[in-house]
Amino acid sequence: MSGGEAPEAGNAALTRRWQDVMMDNFGTPRLPLVRGRGTRVWDAEGNEYLDFVGGIAVNALGHAHPAVVRALSEQAASLGHVSNLFVAEPTVRLAERLLGLAGRRGRVYFSNSGAEAVEAAFKIGRLTGRTHMVAAAGGFHGRTMGALALTGQPAKQDPFRPLPGDVSHVPYGDVGALRAAVTARTALLVLEPLQGENGVIVPPPGYLRAAREITAATGTLLVLDEIQTGVGRTGHWFAAQAEGVEADVVTLAKGLGGGLPIGATLAFGPAAGLLTPGTHGSTFSGNPVVCAAALAVLDTIERTGVLGNVRRAGRRLRHALEGPDHPLVREVRGAGLLLGVVLDGTHAARVQRAAQERGLLVNAVAADVVRLAPPLTVSDREVEVFLDGFGAALAEVLEEGRRAA
Numbered sequence: 001m002s003g004g005e006a007p008e009a010g011n012a013a014l015t016r017r018w019q020d021v022m023m024d025n026f027g028t029p030r031l032p033l034v035r036g037r038g039t040r041v042w043d044a045e046g047n048e049y050l051d052f053v054g055g056i057a058v059n060a061l062g063h064a065h066p067a068v069v070r071a072l073s074e075q076a077a078s079l080g081h082v083s084n085l086f087v088a089e090p091t092v093r094l095a096e097r098l099l100g101l102a103g104r105r106g107r108v109y110f111s112n113s114g115a116e117a118v119e120a121a122f123k124i125g126r127l128t129g130r131t132h133m134v135a136a137a138g139g140f141h142g143r144t145m146g147a148l149a150l151t152g153q154p155a156k157q158d159p160f161r162p163l164p165g166d167v168s169h170v171p172y173g174d175v176g177a178l179r180a181a182v183t184a185r186t187a188l189l190v191l192e193p194l195q196g197e198n199g200v201i202v203p204p205p206g207y208l209r210a211a212r213e214i215t216a217a218t219g220t221l222l223v224l225d226e227i228q229t230g231v232g233r234t235g236h237w238f239a240a241q242a243e244g245v246e247a248d249v250v251t252l253a254k255g256l257g258g259g260l261p262i263g264a265t266l267a268f269g270p271a272a273g274l275l276t277p278g279t280h281g282s283t284f285s286g287n288p289v290v291c292a293a294a295l296a297v298l299d300t301i302e303r304t305g306v307l308g309n310v311r312r313a314g315r316r317l318r319h320a321l322e323g324p325d326h327p328l329v330r331e332v333r334g335a336g337l338l339l340g341v342v343l344d345g346t347h348a349a350r351v352q353r354a355a356q357e358r359g360l361l362v363n364a365v366a367a368d369v370v371r372l373a374p375p376l377t378v379s380d381r382e383v384e385v386f387l388d389g390f391g392a393a394l395a396e397v398l399e400e401g402r403r404a405a
Ligand SMILES: *Cc1c(COP(=O)(O)O)cnc(C)c1O
Pocket: 113, 114, 115, 116, 118, 140, 141, 142, 143, 192, 196, 197, 225, 226, 227, 228, 253, 254
């Protein structure tokens, strides 16, 4: 680009520009998107897609939801940022709201991402005076060094060793392994209520309750990482509420800001008092614009019956995809609108591609698992359109496989 010429902006051209200037940590993204509305997005050439990726379980209310647009515009036009040297009311209101939804007294620390929400939990853990931590193999807690130490995925961790230390990883869903690993020297146990990035893996019933009992007995903090499962994604405000489990620390991010970057670390009981002046912080923590957007997300979920929609749409997707019409599908697991479609073989990338060619965006979260995380507001009609197209994509991949065999 030079001399005021408009830069090229078609799909291929935008992708080439991306490759020229962006670091390659993500690999080249599959498609440039230029516009979104509700569950629909458009690429740089005007092609329309139904978005069942949702910015990786972020766009709780879909794209450009009027309540979010209004809240953040009004806040940006009145008070955009104050730093933590001053109080902004939306920040306080969001903390009050989150504690209200948890139904417990506690305290909140705001950050700008999921990894940072976990990082704060990590530091809270260290402030107990203990250093040992337990997390689950396959678990995902983020990419900063503390969060990465808790993440149970060696491929992501190995290039960065040594990581902040003394973390034991145990098989997910195994109560006996928790009992053996968590001791009176364990600062915290961190678990996802269901493992999202690891392929939407649901633990056996009673696992979280056992984790609560084991940590209570050793004086260990139970940290539930609800960054992916929280804020209505599973049909409950927090996934652990379905099990009646109350953690000492809960981390949130993804869906909370409705597309704006925010993380929150909620702490209850003695854990709420461990961060004292000077022990932690971030310039943007509690930024009023993102807090106003998050309040609009929570208000809209509450006012418009979104949790009921999540349960209904999730049931419909699950029922249809597990039915006899889809021999390529082995099972559908997950909760609410966080679903893993488990395929009979390592076909997820092919299904993702075939779906995209039919105007459906989904995410191959593992070699044999396609993750569905549409907006929590997805309509019945959109679910049916998705099922038609996704069914055709599954049939195409099955047919390809048969021809190749
Ligand atoms: C996405 C995710 C994170 C990391 O969040 P970032 O915003 O990407 O840093 C942590 N924990 C869980 C469970 C997640 O799904």
